[in-house]
Amino acid sequence: MDAILLQVLNGLDKGSAYALIALGLTLIFGTLGVVNFAHGALFMIGAFCAVTFQKLLTLSYITIDETRTDFLGNPLEVKSPYVEGWFGPETGGAIIDWAVPLAILFSIPVMVAFGFVMERGLIKHFYKRPHADQILVTFGLAIVLQEIVKYFFGANPIPTPAPDAFRGSLDFGVLLGFDPNAIIYPYWRLIYFLFASFIIGAVFAFLQFTTFGMVVRAGMADRETVGLLGINIDKRFTLMFGLAAAVAGLAGVMYAPINSPNYHMGMDFLVLSFVVVVVGGMGSLPGAVAAGFLLGILESFASMNEIKSILPGIDQIIIYLVAIVILLTRPRGLLGRKGVMEE
Amino acid sequence: MSKSNFTRRGVLKTSAVAGAGLAMPTFFTSMANAYTNEPSGDTVTLGFNVPQSGPYADEGADELRAYQLAVKHLNGEGDGGMLNTFSSKELQGNGILGKKVAFVTGDTQTKSDAARASAKSMIEKDGAIMITGGSSSGVAIAVQGLCQEAGVIFMAGLTHSNDTTGKDKKANGFRHFFNAYMSGAALAPVLEKMYGSDRKAYHLTADYTWGWTQEESIKAATEALGWETVNAVKTPLAATDFSSYIAPVLNSGADVLVLNHYGGNMVNSLTNAVQFGLRDKQVNGKNFEIVVPLYSRLMAQGAGENVKGIFGSTNWHWSLTDEGSKTFTQSFGKEYGRPPSQAAQTCYVQTLLYADAATRAGTFNPCGIAEALEGFEFDGLGNGPTLYRADDHQCFKDVLVVRGKENPESEFDLLEVVEVTPAAQVTYPPDHPMFAGGALGDCNPGA
Structure with missing residues (x-):
């Protein structure tokens, strides 16, 4: 029982990342009709917003320590962050320690602007082109973006730790009456899950309870009629692209302490996220979220030793296996609507 | 009036010879050389x-x-x-x-x-x-x-x-x-000195040739000390999140986690293990420990502070x-x-x-x-x-046993050498079972 609970918990944070990326993908597909293969790159850029913000906060001035030497035998250059100089070592240190949560504020305008430029500069020229063209151009863009990131940040992962207050793990087992250490779950992953749930809830609330959201939903259902009513739906859809980019970016920022960001992390998530979207049902926002969590949890279960000993290698194929089964039984996915991507 | 020396038969003959030359496989044209790519210039x-x-x-x-x-x-x-x-x-x-x-x-x-x-x-x-x-x-x-x-x-x-x-x-x-055998042979005595001979190890292993031989080597070396191997789990090379592999470790009775991972795998699995708070736990009345048999300074940079105090081996520093x-x-x-x-x-x-x-x-x-x-x-x-x-x-x-440095002085100063294991201690006979199954064969000069 404890092993099952453990894997459910593990699946939640993985599922959170899938759900957030898939939500953005579905928003873009549902509003603009664009299959955006650069969406994983937006997740990666979000993570690198955290890296950049951390680097900005740790910008340092150099003093020479004559008593120590560097690897060449020269007097050691000691780096001291400006932030610590300005606010004192304690406050300055705390600001640096909280670099990742603070990077959320930095990343929102960056990602919205990035999404806006991407949509106006490239994507809008492909609205009326076949999906194959859209996939090719966005996949190409993803490769360009990851190579740019590699050029500036290198190929190695860059450590981007969570604040000290959130290091370590919570012993869930003790809370539920199991033995100590039976079910442990890192604090930061718990925060990631809560954060993802909040973002997902906020996006749904925005679409459900605001006039803007209502117009967008109407546009998703019947773009032509909304246009005939004199509403500039294109402008709203551009803003939705910015919103989707921000959601992917926020998912990336908060994911940075879970696995050190590297230039390739977007591609690692992209394919799985597309499977999530297809399983959830193309164009269905609740479907994307449900499928994200479902596949994340199933992936975790497939990593259990007990299951791997019966079905070796199942952890690598479980998501695709489930996708095949769901698409065979429900060709439009879990919550897919009739008529989406059906000519 | 100029007279041409070309005849129809002459042109045909020349073309045939040239064509045959061009069509000849490079194997024959290189017969003039004693070996592949013999340098002819300066x-x-x-x-x-x-x-x-x-x-x-x-x-x-x-x-x-x-x-x-x-x-x-x-x-x-x-x-x-x-x-x-x-x-x-x-x-x-x-x-x-x-x-x-x-x-x-x-x-x-x-x-x-x-x-x-x-x-x-x-x-x-x-x-x-x-x-x-x-x-x-x-x-x-x-x-x-x-x-x-x-x-x-x-x-x-x-x-x-x-x-x-x-x-x-x-x-x-x-x-x-x-190689992996040498890592195991060098690390084991240091691990015994630091953590004792009564330990239970859990292995996570990258699922390809290096991971398999690394696991086999470190398992053999630590079991010879008296350590028990509780479990050895293969992880996909493409894995990026190891949480589902690490979560069951504490509940397995193990008090040491051996990460037979390199590169990005090592960075992520070590980061995940530290996130799960493994290093702060006590199991079987002992501090829980993590070991990374093969270290690389470049990879240690990616894992940041998580490498502090963790033992491994390296070829040179x-x-x-x-x-x-x-x-x-x-x-x-x-x-x-x-x-x-x-x-x-x-x-x-x-x-x-x-x-x-x-x-x-x-x-x-x-x-x-x-x-x-x-x-x-x-x-x-x-x-x-x-x-x-x-x-x-x-x-x-000689093989170096290293440990993640507690107080690094620079971005390059991440590992400290704790022991230089003499070559004699890591030498094995050519017919050692871990290296069996192949033959050098004969040298091939090509050409």
Whole structure:
């Protein structure tokens, strides 16, 4: 029982990342009709917003320590962050320690602007082109973006730790009456899950309870009629692209302490996220979220030793296996609507 | 009126001869050469096959820096580096056998098929007489096989699987880097000293040739101490999040987690393990410990503070104080503004060893060079007295046991050497079961 609970918990944070990326993908597909293969790159850029913000906060001035030497035998250059100089070592240190949560504020305008430029500069020229063209151009863009990131940040992962207050793990087992250490779950992953749930809830609330959201939903259902009513739906859809980019970016920022960001992390998530979207049902926002969590949890279960000993290698194929089964039984996915991507 | 000497029959004859010549397989046209890519001009071309893209690109870039420095030193430029400390005094800084050293590079992308393609291209199109490089054992084994078929020497770069000089060894392939068996043999006594002989270990292992041999080696070494192996779980090479593999560890009764992971796998699994708070836990009345059998400074940078206090092994470290290491660190540091990695050191040394062997043999013939390298004993290249064993083309030298430094002074100062394990302690017989199943075969000069 404890092993099952453990894997459910593990699946939640993985599922959170899938759900957030898939939500953005579905928003873009549902509003603009664009299959955006650069969406994983937006997740990666979000993570690198955290890296950049951390680097900005740790910008340092150099003093020479004559008593120590560097690897060449020269007097050691000691780096001291400006932030610590300005606010004192304690406050300055705390600001640096909280670099990742603070990077959320930095990343929102960056990602919205990035999404806006991407949509106006490239994507809008492909609205009326076949999906194959859209996939090719966005996949190409993803490769360009990851190579740019590699050029500036290198190929190695860059450590981007969570604040000290959130290091370590919570012993869930003790809370539920199991033995100590039976079910442990890192604090930061718990925060990631809560954060993802909040973002997902906020996006749904925005679409459900605001006039803007209502117009967008109407546009998703019947773009032509909304246009005939004199509403500039294109402008709203551009803003939705910015919103989707921000959601992917926020998912990336908060994911940075879970696995050190590297230039390739977007591609690692992209394919799985597309499977999530297809399983959830193309164009269905609740479907994307449900499928994200479902596949994340199933992936975790497939990593259990007990299951791997019966079905070796199942952890690598479980998501695709489930996708095949769901698409065979429900060709439009879990919550897919009739008529989406059906000519 | 001019008279032409061309006749219809003459033109046909000439065309037929020329056509036959062009159509003839290169195998026959190269019969004039004694071996593949025998240099005919005043230069000799070496092929540096490293990951220039993909997840190991930073390590590949450091290897390439080392190769370029070696070429510079061989051609008499720069400060001469370890040419000055090398026990063999054959190399004079005038190239190899009087020929200036040139080089071409290939991108392995850390994929076996891409690595073979780039090595093939360097041999066939660029005339490379030797291929060297690495960062993955799967790639090294694939390229070593290709070099054997093509008749050129392969000087392996960073490859740590027992199989490279074990079941997949080849007569044309040579490895300076240490291997998984040596890591286990060097680490075990230190682990016993630090953590005792009553421990329960849980292994997470990258599911490919290097991971398998690393797990087999460290398991054998620690079980010989009296440690019990609770579980050994294979993880996909492409995995990025190891939480579902790490979560059950504490509940398994294990009090040590051994991460048989390298590169991005190591960075992520170690980061995940520390996130789960494993290092703050007590199991079986003992502090929970993590061990990383193969360390790399470049990878340790990716794991950040998580490496602090964690034991592992390495082939070489820039903080060593022997003359060879000091000279190389100075030379590399002045050229590139950073200390060399272990990958850079092994690549630099392999290039010098190849050049020295060619000079001693007086030929670029791979079989002559192989003979010169077999049984060669040397010193002054940063690892102490070293033997290139003839039986399997594996170097035997001291192995470093390192620990993640608690208070690093710079971004490069991440590991501290806690023990230099003597070569005798990591030496094994050529017929050791972990290296069984293959044969060197005969040297192939190609052509």
